Amino acid sequence: MENIVSFLLESEKLKSVLRQTKPLGEDRFENSAEHSWQTTLAAMILLESAPAELDRLKILKMLLIHDIVEIDAGDVFVYDEQARQEAFAAEAEAAERLFGMLGTNIGEPLLALWHEFEQAQTPEAKFAKACDRVMPVLQNLESGGQSWTAHDIRRAKVLEKNQPIKDASPELWALVKKRIEEATFLKD
Amino acid sequence: MENIVSFLLESEKLKSVLRQTKPLGEDRFENSAEHSWQTTLAAMILLESAPAELDRLKILKMLLIHDIVEIDAGDVFVYDEQARQEAFAAEAEAAERLFGMLGTNIGEPLLALWHEFEQAQTPEAKFAKACDRVMPVLQNLESGGQSWTAHDIRRAKVLEKNQPIKDASPELWALVKKRIEEATFLKD
Helix, strand or coil: CHHHHHHHHHHHHHHHCECCCCCCCCCCCCEHHHHHHHHHHHHHHHHHHCCCCCCHHHHHHHHHHCCCCHHHHCCCCCCCHHHHHHHHHHHHHHHHHHHHCCHHHHHHHHHHHHHHHHHCCCHHHHHHHHHHHHHHHHHHHHHCCHHHHHCCCCHHHHHHHHHHHHHCCHHHHHHHHHHHHHCCCCCC | CHHHHHHHHHHHHHHHCECCCCCCCCCCCCEHHHHHHHHHHHHHHHHHHCCCCCCHHHHHHHHHHCCCCHHHHCCCCCCCHHHHHHHHHHHHHHHHHHHHCCHHHHHHHHHHHHHHHHHCCCHHHHHHHHHHHHHHHHHHHHHCCHHHHHCCCCHHHHHHHHHHHHHCCHHHHHHHHHHHHHCCCCCC
16 A cells, blocks of 8 residues: 555656647646546547447556656657657656556556557557547647647648547547648648 | 537646645646546556446546536635535536537436536445545645645544545555644644
8 A cells, every 4th residue: 555655646746747738728838647637538538439349447547547657758749750769668667667666466467558558559559549649639720730830740740640540539530630631720 | 529529628628727736846736637637547546456346437437527517616625615515506517518518428427427426425436536535635745734734724624534535445544544643744
């Protein structure tokens, strides 16, 4: 139980890890803790119309822990492909340290779950990865491309990076794809 | 799908609802979105040693949505009992509006789930309510009673308000109770 308390106090630090996106209506960058909540919420809702064979509990658990490694490794912008590749070793090490705090019985299954998410091979991991793309796209479409414009991300790249959304919901991807194609604030 | 997008964009506003507790190491108040993440994470971990008959998925879903009514109704400090009672009508109205955005098929079960949490009668709701108490106590014990001291909350009140933690984990409550009893920064 002391281990669990230490882990939960350590998880406080995710509230200080900043991302590239600003919450709508706020002049500050969002942190990875509030993003983790919203992504898990989005998954919960999209799961209502997802195939029955998907393990819902597994998907929500994956998304609750998916960014926790950023406590040690920091957040890497999804469009920065080189940095994303370089970050993996640091993130895997962070996962060992953080889930290791929970001891074998609780920590090892969570470490395995984190790796399953990162590998994006199982249906649950693909669904969870897709959900992780949803909010930044919706936020950018609503804000006039706040984080896309700040990093000069072009329309083709936005379409390429976000098409995995179809793994969670082809219907949502169709809607989002159309809005990306029509967005006047995106450069071609 | 347009409804789901509208709801998810509306959920952004929970990132602007401030609570009484500051994240450890930060000189700002935490918001209800990051609190919702951490509470759901705590539940996920405490569920590892909880009775098998508890519906895990239901508990995580409850905690993901439990604070979303604060978008309209604001956060009310748990120790402010009069304000908590007065807030319920506004929160119930907020729940109707927010879950109503999702239409009948998705919104109605979520509205029912929110009421089940608030009523705290079912084993899942009791467990979820208990988890909602965990983080503010751990945060206060670590920070020297930041939000307790700011509002002159005494030791007996802290013990009374937080004993529901035993509904999620008698072992965690025993540990936390001892620390509350021994905390030199709490007035009797």
